[in-house]
Amino acid sequence: MMSKITKLTLLAFLCAYGTAMAQINTPQASPAGSVSSVVGLTEVSIDYFRPKVKDRKIFGEGSEFLQPYGQLWRTGANSGSKLTLSTEATIAGTKVPAGEYLIFTIPGKDEWSFMLYSDLSLGGNVNGYDAKNEVVKATVKAEKLSSPVEALTFNISDISEDNTKANIELTWSDVSVKVPLEVSFVEQVMADIEAKTKVNPSNYVQAAGFYLSQNKNLPQALEWMNTYLAIGDNGQQFWHVHTKARILAAMGNKKEAIATAQKSLDIAKASPNGDFGYVKRNQDFIASLK
Structure with a gap:
């Protein structure tokens, strides 16, 4: 005879299993996105999650903004954004070995800080950020957009005619930021x-x-x-x-x-x-x- 405790345990398991099997898929608030391009002989790709404006104030001075000026940002939603290089490249003047890196930024009114971070296990946890893991830290210009962009968008833009230069471009809300990238092949x-x-x-x-x-x-x-x-x-x-x-x-x-x-x-x-x-x-x- 099955004991009462065993029966209850089995019932709980079956209920949990049934619940798991019956889960409904719904769209993510910040859906996953990716972009890739070959510059020269280097494949450059970015995998990220795309938060949306949703009538919020995104970048600005003070706590009323989602991402206030001067504060470290995971540059995306969920686990942040990841840049992958198939070969060595020069990003914002710094040589970066082939590999995978997290993208972090510090937005500002006219300029942003752009960082590539080597410890992927950090994910989007800005509280655990350690400057010793920075592979790149650079200052780049921020430009105002005439037409706002609803969802965060990365792009590999402005590829030069000789295939040696491009920009890692980020646009969201009313801001555009471009980080120069160079390759040698x-x-x-x-x-x-x-x-x-x-x-x-x-x-x-x-x-x-x-x-x-x-x-x-x-x-x-x-x-x-x-x-x-x-x-x-x-x-x-x-x-x-x-x-x-x-x-x-x-x-x-x-x-x-x-x-x-x-x-x-x-x-x-x-x-x-x-x-x-x-x-x-x-x-x-x-x-x-x-």
Whole structure:
């Protein structure tokens, strides 16, 4: 026979189990959000929780504001916000190793303090904040927005044309804050080139093109291109012959550059599959060198 205590225990368990199984999912007051982008070769991502204004006063002087000036903020809701870098990057002038970091800020009227924090176990607990775990501490400008933003929003914005710079941007209520981020990928690409051209000769073309785009060691770029063009029928690939002409021109060898571009032009004209615009491209290039 089951004792009375055992029966009560079993009943309590079944009730608790039934309650757990019957839980209703409702939207979070501060839903989770994330944003990511590749800058250069670095993946930059931010995971955070998005509080909403809800007719509250957010940033300002005094206790009537949700986040008063001068007070440490977890920069989001719940467990705060986390920045992840796939490679080293320079943030607000400080080199930051690849890894994960919490984002903390101290809002102000015209300027904010921006911090990256290495101890992820802290979460959003500002009371346990210890300055010794700061990887970055910088002062950044705060700008007023003409149109308010209801939910806290992070973005990786203003990526430069050469893919070396961007901003970590935070907008909420009537405020926008941008933190500069810089990456360097030339050395990484050059190491990749050295490794992969040894196993795949077609990588010589990509390597030569990259060196040309960076204006680095053009004689090496020319050597790689010549190596590739000398293999089989590669010398008939007029688009790569054109790149060789551009390398020669960048080296200051105008006469040979013109001759090479003319060769690319002639092959393009004779191509049974079309010239892909390289007839005009070569004509314009030759004209620019005369």
